[in-house]
Amino acid sequence: MTGREGTDATLSATLDAYRAAAHAEADAHFDDRALEAQRQRILQRIEQAGQRARVLPFPSTSGPVRPTAGVSRRWISAAAAAGLLIGLFTGQLLHVIPGDNWVNPDARRPVALAPARTGFVPAVANAPADAENALLDAIDVAVTSRGVSELRALHDLTFAYEPR
Amino acid sequence: MARRSLVDAGTTVPAKGRDGHPSPASVLAAEIKGLLARGERDVARDRFGALVALLQRRALRVAFQYLRNPADADEAVQDAFVKVFVNLDRYNEELPFDTWFTRILVNASLDRLKARSRQQRLIASPSEEDDDRTVEQLPAGEASAERRMLGREKWQQVSRAVAALPDRQRLVFTLSQVDEQTPAEIASATGMSAATVRVHLFRALRKLRGILGEHA
Numbered sequence: 608m609t610g611r612e613g614t615d616a617t618l619s620a621t622l623d624a625y626r627a628a629a630h631a632e633a634d635a636h637f638d639d640r641a642l643e644a645q646r647q648r649i650l651q652r653i654e655q656a657g658q659r660a661r662v663l664p665f666p667s668t669s670g671p672v673r674p675t676a677g678v679s680r681r682w683i684s685a686a687a688a689a690g691l692l693i694g695l696f697t698g699q700l701l702h703v704i705p706g707d708n709w710v711n712p713d714a715r716r717p718v719a720l721a722p723a724r725t726g727f728v729p730a731v732a733n734a735p736a737d738a739e740n741a742l743l744d745a746i747d748v749a750v751t752s753r754g755v756s757e758l759r760a761l762h763d764l765t766f767a768y769e770p771r
Numbered sequence: 772m773a774r775r776s777l778v779d780a781g782t783t784v785p786a787k788g789r790d791g792h793p794s795p796a797s798v799l800a801a802e803i804k805g806l807l808a809r810g811e812r813d814v815a816r817d818r819f820g821a822l823v824a825l826l827q828r829r830a831l832r833v834a835f836q837y838l839r840n841p842a843d844a845d846e847a848v849q850d851a852f853v854k855v856f857v858n859l860d861r862y863n864e865e866l867p868f869d870t871w872f873t874r875i876l877v878n879a880s881l882d883r884l885k886a887r888s889r890q891q892r893l894i895a896s897p898s899e900e901d902d903d904r905t906v907e908q909l910p911a912g913e914a915s916a917e918r919r920m921l922g923r924e925k926w927q928q929v930s931r932a933v934a935a936l937p938d939r940q941r942l943v944f945t946l947s948q949v950d951e952q953t954p955a956e957i958a959s960a961t962g963m964s965a966a967t968v969r970v971h972l973f974r975a976l977r978k979l980r981g982i983l984g985e986h987a
Contacts, residue, residue, distance in 0.1 A: 618980050622948055625929050629949050633835040633844075634828070642831075645845060646823050649852045653816055656857055 796825055797868040804859050816856075823852050826872060829950065833873075834880050836949045837942060839934065843883045851879040866959070873952070873960035877942065884938075925983075932982045936975050939963075943971040 637645070793801075799822045806815035830851065834844035854875050855862075862871055933944060942961065946952045954972065958965040 617983055618976065621925065621929060621979075621983060625926075625933075626948050626951070628926060629836050630832055633832040636835060636841040637828070637831045637845075641845075642824075642827055645831075645849060646820060646827065649823055649849050650816060650820055652849065652853050653819065653856050656853065657812060657816075 794867060794869055796822060796872065797864070799825065800855075800859065800862060800868040801864045803856075804862055804864070807859055819852075819856055826869075827852075830872075830876050833876060833945060833950050834883075836933075836945045837880050838883060838887075840887075843887060844880075847879045847883040848876070850882070851876040854879065867956075870956055870959045873946070873950070873956070874962070877946075877960055928982055929979065932979050933975075936978065940971045940975040940978075943968055944975040947972055 799818065803815045803818050803822065806812075806818060827848065830848045831844055834847045834851075835841060838844050838847060851872070855872060858875075862868065933941060936944060943957055943963075946957045946960065947954070952960070954965050954968045957963070957968045961968070963971075
């Protein structure tokens with residue numbers, strides 16, 4: 608008998624013994640009582656699987672539904688709508704009533720912050736004066752506009768030197 | 772309650788097994804499928820208990836050898852039988868029921884293995900402690916005789932070698948050696964080709980042969 612044949616014979620015998628030992632090992636873990644218990648569990652699970660799923664009411668409604676939730680929701684909606692209307696009305700009122708923030712209609716005219724470019728090239732001597740006037744006009748308009756408080760200090764400084 | 776014949780049940784003739792006759796499990800499964808088709812669920816459930824009893828021990832042996840954990844094997848077998856009953860209307864009687872069941876059992880075992888891997892991040896292998904516990908729990912008669920024949924040291928070597936096999940090789944080896952299935956049956960049960968099954972089995976046996984050769 609060669610070494611290979613000997614190993615094969617050993618392997619075959621070992622596998623036969625392994626099979627028997629493996630069966631015995633598993634059977635030792637699952638005796639007849641365990642098998643019966645497992646069988647019952649399987650049938651129980653099958654029975655549960657066959658039953659229709661019970662739908663639990665959520666949220667649970669044991670008593671009549673109280674209308675408080677709906678009423679409060681309506682109150683919140685009404686309050687929000689009223690707040691919106693009041694806000695709009697107040698905003699319009701501020702435009703109508705003249706006050707400190709009243710704006711000279713002339714100031715609402717669009718102002719070109721830079722001199723319009725034309726094909727005409729001004730004389731060199733007049734150029735600085737024109738540019739200065741345009742800048743001062745722009746500052747004046749900006750200062751008289753609402754919401755430009757940052758420029759008021761500049762306006763106060765430059766007002767005395769205004770050529771007008 | 773008298774059992775109805777398969778003709779009365781309106782089912783097709785179950786597939787023939789290795790010996791040319793339909794296996795008892797195939798006959799029973801076809802009968803239960805017929806009962807379910809007629810809406811006789813309670814009777815079908817009772818008959819299913821007999822089917823469970825027929826296959827249960829074999830299923831536990833395979834699942835235990837593959838999973839190496841009694842609780843996991845128990846769960847996997849339960850899952851497999853419940854899936855069988857729930858999906859019995861899909862069972863094709865032209866194929867052996869045993870093969871279909873093995874496929875479901877293998878999938879249930881793989882699911883259990885994945886769940887355990889997710890939990891533990893390691894695949895269980897029989898430790899020294901496990902082997903000792905197993906020896907003590909074995910029945911005094913048959914198991915100890917088998918162990919004596921195999922030899923304790925060699926049993927541990929083979930067990931470790933089998934546990935160390937890659938998953939597919941271990942699955943094929945378990946089905947082949949523990950459940951005594953043919954490569955064709957294993958191919959049907961696992962979805963592998965018969966050639967792939969043979970390759971896995973060859974590699975598994977080569978490793979075991981090498982281990983046995985080293986320790987001969």
